[in-house]
Amino acid sequence: MDELLLSKIRLGVIAELLNVDWVTFSDLQQATQTTHGNLGAHLAKLVEAGYLAEEKVFVNRRPQTRYRLTKTGRAAFVAHVRDMQRLLEKESAS
Amino acid sequence: METMHASDARDHIEMVDRILTRSERSLRVGGEFFIVWGIFSAAVTLTAQLVVDRRIASGSLWVLPALLAVAIVVSAIRGGQLGKRKDGLSLIQREFFSVLWISLGLAAFTDVAAYRIFSTWASSAIWTVAAAIVLFFIAAHGNRKALACGIIMLGSLVAANFMPSYTGYALAAGMLFGYAGFGLISLIAHD
Numbered sequence: 001m002d003e004l005l006l007s008k009i010r011l012g013v014i015a016e017l018l019n020v021d022w023v024t025f026s027d028l029q030q031a032t033q034t035t036h037g038n039l040g041a042h043l044a045k046l047v048e049a050g051y052l053a054e055e056k057v058f059v060n061r062r063p064q065t066r067y068r069l070t071k072t073g074r075a076a077f078v079a080h081v082r083d084m085q086r087l088l089e090k091e092s093a094s
Numbered sequence: 095m096e097t098m099h100a101s102d103a104r105d106h107i108e109m110v111d112r113i114l115t116r117s118e119r120s121l122r123v124g125g126e127f128f129i130v131w132g133i134f135s136a137a138v139t140l141t142a143q144l145v146v147d148r149r150i151a152s153g154s155l156w157v158l159p160a161l162l163a164v165a166i167v168v169s170a171i172r173g174g175q176l177g178k179r180k181d182g183l184s185l186i187q188r189e190f191f192s193v194l195w196i197s198l199g200l201a202a203f204t205d206v207a208a209y210r211i212f213s214t215w216a217s218s219a220i221w222t223v224a225a226a227i228v229l230f231f232i233a234a235h236g237n238r239k240a241l242a243c244g245i246i247m248l249g250s251l252v253a254a255n256f257m258p259s260y261t262g263y264a265l266a267a268g269m270l271f272g273y274a275g276f277g278l279i280s281l282i283a284h285d
Contacts, residue, residue, distance in 0.1 A: 001098055011106055015113040021188070031113075081110060084103040091100040 001087075002080040004049055009034055010042050014051065014077045017069040022055065025065045043067065051076055125281030126172050131198070132274025134165040135225070136266040139218045143262025146214075193231045197224040215254065218265045222251050225273045239279050247272035 005011045009032055016031045017023055029039050046052040051073030057064050069077075098106075138158055144150045201224035205217040212220055229244035250268020254261040 006098055008106060008109065012109060012113060015110045016117070018114060019117040081107065084098070084107055087098065087100055087103045088107070 001083050002076050004045060004051070005076065005080040007042065009039070010046055011077075011080070013039075013042065013046065013067075014069060014073055017052070017067060018074070018077065022066040022068050025067070028067065046073065049073075049076075124172070125277035125279070127169060127194070128277025128280065129274045130165045130168045130277075132225075132269050132272070132277060134161050135218070135221050136269035136274065137161055139262050139269065140266040142214055142218070143260075143266065146262065190231065194228050197227045200224065215261045215265065218262070219251060219254070222247050222265055222268055225269065226251075229272070229276060239283070240276060243272045243276035243279075246275070 005014065012032050013028055016028060025039070025043070028043070029036065032039060034042075043052065043054070047054045047067075049072075050070060053068045053070050055066050055068070057066060138161075141150070141155060141158060145152050145155065201221050204220055205212060209217065226244045226247040229240045229247065233241035233244055247268045250264050250272065254264035254268075257264055
């Protein structure tokens with residue numbers, strides 16, 4: 001299991017980014033229903049691990065932070081979901 | 095090292111499944127492009143047929159560049175609005191816009207660059223095929239309305255082939271009911 005993705009919020013963030021390109025912080029906050037500080041801390045861990053790319057841009061002269069899933073993040077997500085499925089298969093077999 | 099219980103794994107997989115189902119479904123086509131270009135292409139074909147039938151004077155063709163200008167302006171404005179939120183577009187949405195512009199762009203290029211090979215009805219038929227490709231792409235993502243409208247367009251192509259005196263009318267009907275019709279249905283349904 002990927003320890004970083006054991007957190008439901010971090011796993012949710014990765015899943016949100018799987019089918020889109022860049023997503024803003026506020027969109028992720030809305031999707032995950034978390035507080036600003038909490039989400040910021042989770043995102044920082046994912047960026048630090050190389051799972052997400054972070055970019056600061058200006059939209060209508062306002063700063064905006066947006067995120068994109070990296071190849072490393074995508075691979076980690078796929079492996080983690082596979083591990084969870086194996087765990088469930090093991091449980092149903094026993 | 096943290097471990098995970100099976101109940102947590104089930105809960106997490108369900109959450110991932112919900113998120114992916116929501117994001118994969120989000121192919122929003124909008125209706126404006128379809129209405130504008132469906133009406134424009136139907137108008138071009140219909141005008142050509144009416145001129146051939148001598149029901150209107152060939153001088154009436156001046157209306158076509160004006161209609162083309164309207165279609166381009168509306169598309170540019172709408173495209174600009176969508177471009178502003180391009181970051182939030184799903185990959186499938188981007189793929190859709192690529193298919194849309196490549197299909198229609200190639201059709202437009204062929205009609206202009208090879209106008210001697212594809213004269214009058216052939217150029218309209220190419221436009222019909224390009225529009226049908228766009229509709230079938232949308233249909234492939236689970237949109238039955240697009241499937242029905244794509245079939246209408248192909249039906250109009252076959253009908254045009256077997257009605258030499260009414261070729262333009264048949265193709266124009268396909269563009270109007272198939273392409274512009276799909277746009278109208280999508281707008282009403284907020285797809």
